[in-house]
Amino acid sequence: MPAKVALQDTLTGLVFMNEKKCKVCKKAFNQFNSLQVVCDPKCALKHARTKEKERVNKLKAKQKDDVKSLLTRKNYMDKAQSAFNGYIRTRDLVEPCISCRTYSQDVQYHAGHFRTTKSQSGLRFHPMNCWKQCASCNNHLSGNILKYRVNLLKKLGQKWMDFLEKDYSPCHLNIEQLERLAVIYRKKKRLYERRFR
Numbered sequence: 736m737p738a739k740v741a742l743q744d745t746l747t748g749l750v751f752m753n754e755k756k757c758k759v760c761k762k763a764f765n766q767f768n769s770l771q772v773v774c775d776p777k778c779a780l781k782h783a784r785t786k787e788k789e790r791v792n793k794l795k796a797k798q799k800d801d802v803k804s805l806l807t808r809k810n811y812m813d814k815a816q817s818a819f820n821g822y823i824r825t826r827d828l829v830e831p832c833i834s835c836r837t838y839s840q841d842v843q844y845h846a847g848h849f850r851t852t853k854s855q856s857g858l859r860f861h862p863m864n865c866w867k868q869c870a871s872c873n874n875h876l877s878g879n880i881l882k883y884r885v886n887l888l889k890k891l892g893q894k895w896m897d898f899l900e901k902d903y904s905p906c907h908l909n910i911e912q913l914e915r916l917a918v919i920y921r922k923k924k925r926l927y928e929r930r931f932r
């Protein structure tokens with residue numbers, strides 16, 4: 736680092752410390768004191784604004800991180816599941832209940848898993864394992880699984896059934912993967928919505 740040269744201007748009496756490059760306009764200026772980093776009041780104002788923006792952005796990023804760390808893995812699982820279920824219901828919008836084949840407008844429709852999320856966590860987010868299902872089949876007939884199977888076989892064929900009826904080792908998704916799934920299925924849902932419009 737070059738040594739600081741203190742020079743006194745003979746006319747004004749001001750002490751010039753060093754030649755510096757202005758942080759804003761990049762022009763050279765004489766530094767009066769070691770804290771000065773800009774050449775004139777105009778650049779000083781710009782510099783202050785930039786600093787303030789940086790401060791605010793940093794604060795916002797920190798708040799976002801704080802919220803994130805408060806959300807537990809369960810929250811991420813719920814978000815991913817709701818994005819996935821929303822996608823399934825939209826994909827199957829014009830389809831009947833996978834089990835009882837009702838088209839009734841008076842019932843609620845869910846996204847019903849063929850292999851349950853409890854028994855096959857690896858198929859939890861697999862779109863071939865989850866179809867639109869009426870609330871009564873989903874809640875009260877625990878999936879109405881026999882009819883579900885008959886209709887799914889008709890729909891997908893034996894190859895997919897073989898895939899779905901295998902047993903898989905339990906799957907533990909981390910927060911990043913769950914976040915990614917939520918993004919993907921929200922996007923896929925929007926694509927279908929556009930198709931149905």
Ligand SMILES: [Zn+2]
Nearest residue numbers: 757760774778
């Ligand atoms: Zn400047």
Ligand SMILES: [Zn+2]
Nearest residue numbers: 832835869872
């Ligand atoms: Zn049903």
